[in-house]
Amino acid sequence: xxxxxxxxxxxxxxTKASIEPLAxxxxxxxxxxxxxxxxxxxxxxxxxxxxxRATNLKQTIQFDQSEFIVSGRFExxxxxxRQMGVKHNGKVCDIRINQQNSSKADLAYSLPVLLxxxxxxxxxxxxxxxxxxxxxxxxxxxxxxxxxxxRQFKKILQQRNALLKxxxxxxxxxxxxxxxxxxTIVDKQRKEYLELLKPVFYEISDFFLGLENLxxxxxxxxxxxxxxxxxxxxxxxxxxxYGYTHSGPHRCDFSxxxxxxxxxxxxSRGQLKLLMLxxxxxxxxLINSVNNAAVCLLIDxxxxxxxxSHKAKxxxxxxxxxxxxxxxxTELANFGDLSKLTNYKVFxxxxxxxxxx
Numbered sequence: 232x233x234x235x236x237x238x239x240x241x242x243x244x245x246t247k248a249s250i251e252p253l254a255x256x257x258x259x260x261x262x263x264x265x266x267x268x269x270x271x272x273x274x275x276x277x278x279x280x281x282x283x284r285a286t287n288l289k290q291t292i293q294f295d296q297s298e299f300i301v302s303g304r305f306e307x308x309x310x311x312x313r314q315m316g317v318k319h320n321g322k323v324c325d326i327r328i329n330q331q332n333s334s335k336a337d338l339a340y341s342l343p344v345l346l347x348x349x350x351x352x353x354x355x356x357x358x359x360x361x362x363x364x365x366x367x368x369x370x371x372x373x374x375x376x377x378x379x380x381x382r383q384f385k386k387i388l389q390q391r392n393a394l395l396k397x398x399x400x401x402x403x404x405x406x407x408x409x410x411x412x413x414x415t416i417v418d419k420q421r422k423e424y425l426e427l428l429k430p431v432f433y434e435i436s437d438f439f440l441g442l443e444n445l446x447x448x449x450x451x452x453x454x455x456x457x458x459x460x461x462x463x464x465x466x467x468x469x470x471x472x473y474g475y476t477h478s479g480p481h482r483c484d485f486s487x488x489x490x491x492x493x494x495x496x497x498x499s500r501g502q503l504k505l506l507m508l509x510x511x512x513x514x515x516x517l518i519n520s521v522n523n524a525a526v527c528l529l530i531d532x533x534x535x536x537x538x539x540s541h542k543a544k545x546x547x548x549x550x551x552x553x554x555x556x557x558x559x560x561t562e563l564a565n566f567g568d569l570s571k572l573t574n575y576k577v578f579x580x581x582x583x584x585x586x587x588x
Contacts, residue, residue, distance in 0.1 A: 232525045233555040234342070235312070236304040237277070241296040243269040244583035251587075252557065253576045256549055258566060259559040261580035267559040270580060271346070271529045273301045274557060278344030278527060280317050280326055280335045288319040297321065305342060315341055336378060343372045343518060347511050348531035352504045354511075356495045359484035365510070366485060370424045372518045372525070377420050384413040388481055396474040400467065410479065411459045417480045418451045425449045425485065432513040439505045439544060442498070444490045452482035504536055512548065519554055530558040534565050542567040 233254035239245050244266050261267045268284065272291065275283050282291050292299045302316035315338065318325040326333045328341055345368075354361055370377045391406045429447050436445055453462045462478045463470075470476055487494040487506055494506055515526045528549075534542055549556050550572050560566060563577060577588040 232306060232342075232522070234274070234277075234303050234305045234527060237274065238300070238302045239270070239273045240300040241293040242273050242276075242291055242299040242301060243293060245269050245273070245585070246293065246583055248583070248585045250578060250585055252555065252578075253574060254555055256546075256556045256558070256572060256575040258563065258569075258575055258577045259557060259580060260561065260563050260577065261559075262561060266580045266583040266585070268531055269583070270578075270585060271531050271557055271559060274303075274527065274529060275344050275346055276317055277301045277303050277315065278339060278342040280324055280338055283346050283348070288324060289321045292319065292321060303342075313341070339371070340375070343522070343526045344529060345511060345515055345526055346529045346531070347508065347533055348529075349533065349536055351511070351533075352500070352507050354507045355487055355503055359482070362485055363483050365514070366421060366425070366483070369428065369514045369518065370420050373424055373427075373521060374420050377417070380413055380416045380420070384410070384417050384480060387413060388476060388479065392475045395470050395476065398471055400471060403467075407460060407463050410463065410476075414459055414480045418483070421480070421483060422449060422451075428513055428517055431517050432509055435509040435513050435516070435548070436506060438548065439509055439541065440502060442489055442502070442506075446486075446488045446491075448486050448488065450484045450486070452480050452484075453478040501536075501538075505541065508533070508545070512552070515554060516552065519552075526554050528552075528554055528556045530556065532559055532561075534558070534560045534567070539567055546572060 234252055236249065236251050239248045244264075248270070259267050259270060272282055272284055276288070276291070280288075282288055285291055298318055298320040300316065300318045302314065304312060304314055306312055313329055315328045316326075317338070326335065326338055328337055354365055367377075367381065387406055387409045391403065391410055394400075394402050394406065425447065432447055433445060436442060453459055459479065463476075466477050487510070489497045495503060498506065515528055518526050537545065546567060546569070549558075558566070569575065579586050579588050
């Protein structure tokens with residue numbers, strides 16, 4: 232599965248652009264503020280209907296324009312060509328697949344997009360929410376039943392928290408039962424996914440780093456030695472006092488440890504970034520193994536953070552990964568030695584204009 236054509240209208244500094252990328256590696260060059268990140272942002276929007284650079288899509292509309300449009304033609308795993316597009320007029324987001332109104336979930340299933348950028352190291356250095364999002368995106372793309380179960384759990388959590396805020400403890404029993412039912416399902420699917428991710432992560436980490444005693448571990452959001460219903464009973468007084476549920480899958484987290492210590496406290500900043508890179512590449516490889524090279528990988532200026540040897544390793548790995556990659560930097564030389572790549576295409580961006588070299 233890969234994008235065969237991308238059309239962009241009135242997004243940031245890109246007035247109008249159309250490119251035909253390769254199914255493999257696509258290298259994007261250009262000076263700072265030329266529009267490289269805007270191109271990657273457009274592809275991200277095409278797969279997620281949201282931006283990684285702005286909280287609201289309205290902010291991405293080009294100045295003096297009323298809307299942006301990003302559309303693409305892609306080939307699915309059955310070698311069938313399909314059309315997809317996202318339009319935003321400042322108020323409403325219109326999503327179409329094959330001219331049919333579609334949802335964000337439909338878009339995400341059609342074009343799974345994973346982003347790596349210079350701040351991605353926060354995956355292992357920031358709070359748990361970013362790790363839950365990373366984990367759930369992987370489960371979402373690996374197990375298609377996960378989304379409906381996760382949505383149901385979120386609704387139950389909201390109902391339970393609303394009752395806690397109103398101190399209506401007598402009505403909690405009904406919601407507790409459903410909270411445990413769907414919470415256990417969500418937790419089980421996360422655990423199963425992480426167990427599949429572990430060996431892939433360890434293999435890629437060894438390729439880039441060679442760290443010993445590396446462990447990837449899941450924390451479900453409560454003590455798994457005690458059943459969740461008992462935990463809710465135990466937390467009842469605290470939950471009522473603060474007005475929200477303290478334990479459950481919504482508090483899930485995972486950790487990467489080296490020699491029993493959190494990686495962020497043990498390894499260098501450079502090694503932490505390589506561990507993040509290994510995690511994300513492991514997720515791509517795992518999802519592609521079941522969805523036939525489905526993931527579109529976006530790498531925004533990561534080469535600036537890597538030395539020559541690791542740049543070469545990254546290019547070697549991406550070349551063998553068998554998925555569509557878009558990778559940006561200021562100058563082509565920053566990618567390192569390209570002679571070993573089997574097939575790649577270069578695009579140059581200047582003042583929002585994109586040209587194929």
